[in-house]
Amino acid sequence: MQPAVEVNENALTERQKDVLDAALALLVEAGDTLTMTSVARRASCSKESLYKWFGDRDGLLTATVQWQAAKVRGVPVDPEAFSLKSLTSGLERFASDWLRVLSGTISVALNRVAVGHAGSDKHDLGAIVLENGPFAMARRLKPLLQLGLDTGLLAFNDTDEAFRTFFGLVVRDVQIRLLLGDRFELTEAAIDRDARRATQQFLALYGVHKTADMATKS
Amino acid sequence: MQPAVEVNENALTERQKDVLDAALALLVEAGDTLTMTSVARRASCSKESLYKWFGDRDGLLTATVQWQAAKVRGVPVDPEAFSLKSLTSGLERFASDWLRVLSGTISVALNRVAVGHAGSDKHDLGAIVLENGPFAMARRLKPLLQLGLDTGLLAFNDTDEAFRTFFGLVVRDVQIRLLLGDRFELTEAAIDRDARRATQQFLALYGVHKTADMATKS
DNA sequence: ACGCCGCCGTAACGTACGGTACGGTACGGT
DNA sequence: ACCGTACCGTACCGTACGTTACGGCGGCGT
Numbered sequence A, B: 001m002q003p004a005v006e007v008n009e010n011a012l013t014e015r016q017k018d019v020l021d022a023a024l025a026l027l028v029e030a031g032d033t034l035t036m037t038s039v040a041r042r043a044s045c046s047k048e049s050l051y052k053w054f055g056d057r058d059g060l061l062t063a064t065v066q067w068q069a070a071k072v073r074g075v076p077v078d079p080e081a082f083s084l085k086s087l088t089s090g091l092e093r094f095a096s097d098w099l100r101v102l103s104g105t106i107s108v109a110l111n112r113v114a115v116g117h118a119g120s121d122k123h124d125l126g127a128i129v130l131e132n133g134p135f136a137m138a139r140r141l142k143p144l145l146q147l148g149l150d151t152g153l154l155a156f157n158d159t160d161e162a163f164r165t166f167f168g169l170v171v172r173d174v175q176i177r178l179l180l181g182d183r184f185e186l187t188e189a190a191i192d193r194d195a196r197r198a199t200q201q202f203l204a205l206y207g208v209h210k211t212a213d214m215a216t217k218s
Numbered sequence C: 001a002c003g004c005c006g007c008c009g010t011a012a013c014g015t016a017c018g019g020t021a022c023g024g025t026a027c028g029g030t
Numbered sequence D: 001a002c003c004g005t006a007c008c009g010t011a012c013c014g015t016a017c018g019t020t021a022c023g024g025c026g027g028c029g030t
Helices: A014-033 A036-043 A047-054 A057-072 A084-102 A105-117 A125-150 A159-171 A174-179 A188-206 B014-033 B036-043 B047-054 B057-072 B084-103 B105-116 B125-150 B159-171 B174-179 B188-206
Strands: none
Touching: A014 A036, A014 A047, A014 A057, A014 A105, A036 A047, A036 A057, A047 A057, A057 A105, A057 A125, A084 A125, A084 A159, A084 A174, A084 A188, A105 A125, A105 A174, A105 B105, A125 A159, A125 B174, A159 A188, A159 B159, A174 B125, A174 B174, A188 B188, B014 B036, B014 B047, B014 B057, B014 B105, B036 B047, B036 B057, B047 B057, B057 B105, B057 B125, B084 B105, B084 B125, B084 B159, B084 B174, B084 B188, B105 B125, B105 B174, B125 B159, B159 B188
16 A cells, blocks of 8 residues: 555545545534544535545645645735835735634634644645745735835844744734634724734834824724 | 642642653653653652543643742742833843743743644643733733833733733744744843843834833844 | 446554552551 | 551553445446
């Protein structure tokens, strides 16, 4: 037997996608206490197929995380007519998107299992989530920051440091509190407000001002 | 049988503290895959004693987390002669302390198990860590912020919002990356540098300036 | 028609581990 | 000397679950 060849390729049968969606749903409901039997029952497939397709439990979890990651690919920003206004709206849209994803039940569930498995693992789920979470966010945002730097709207020495500051201003304690199980209501209005606040604070720190900006105080 | 009465009181035998330290060490080494047998062997005690003292596995984990939390109680700040200098140094000391704790192996291990158990649990470990982590930090920092507000050195409407911004500026993506298993070297020098940067950025956002402050760019 | 293949459902196996029971030992009180 | 208490070490039980094996069935090529 050569197990789990499908995972390495991007070739996923519709049937297999359905299975992964079922696993995802169970992951959200029950955390990583999901059993192979429960996945098979939920997806109406046999355990034999699960093992043939994904090798073992770890392979199934890995494939599930990657499957979700593949669905979340965001659209990049287009660097054309660029101004303080477009920079601001780009940052705001980015922040609100990120907060929305972050506070979603799927993201919370996935980060939970990834954190749980991050200690000692072979198919490190943590690395996968890391890659598709913070790192992907950085890759997506850095072109925008670089553009701001090149056009003189922003000023900083290290793009990575600037990104990480923006990350902190956006996420703050939201993610860790959600992961630790804090009941947290993040309404659309709150997300928009936080995105605007984080953007304004970021511009206050790294923007090149000609005029005094508006309220950065909460 | 009335199980685990000891947990409710603060009365912990020296022997029991030793056991909890052993459990803590195992938690750091192996994550929450630690077994009752392994704890008993490491602490050179019988499983029967573990169950008598802590009720069940969950009780042992809970007691372990609380035991560690009890050891971390920090000293509060004294509100006497207050100036921009003391505010700054207070914030910096606070930030560096927090970063040091946060990046320690014990904190990472404890947050890992708490996050893992946060989904569906009875003795919610997540709540305990939340209480002794971010919430304790907030309680410890807010008097300092309030003092800054009262003395006119700071300006904000909502203390909680100000705290959470400071939290974001200090922690950024450090904690989530560590939890997800990112190999991360946080040297003493880096911690001090980050603490100063976060403090300066916070003052730039919420401080009442008479003079232009120093470099907030990285 | 017929055999092959992929898949479902289910039963079975092996094992790891939470939890319990029990024998043995040290010790302090009487 | 005797008993109760506390504890260690270990063997044991029950169960949950990962993993494997097997019987049956519908579709598809020939």
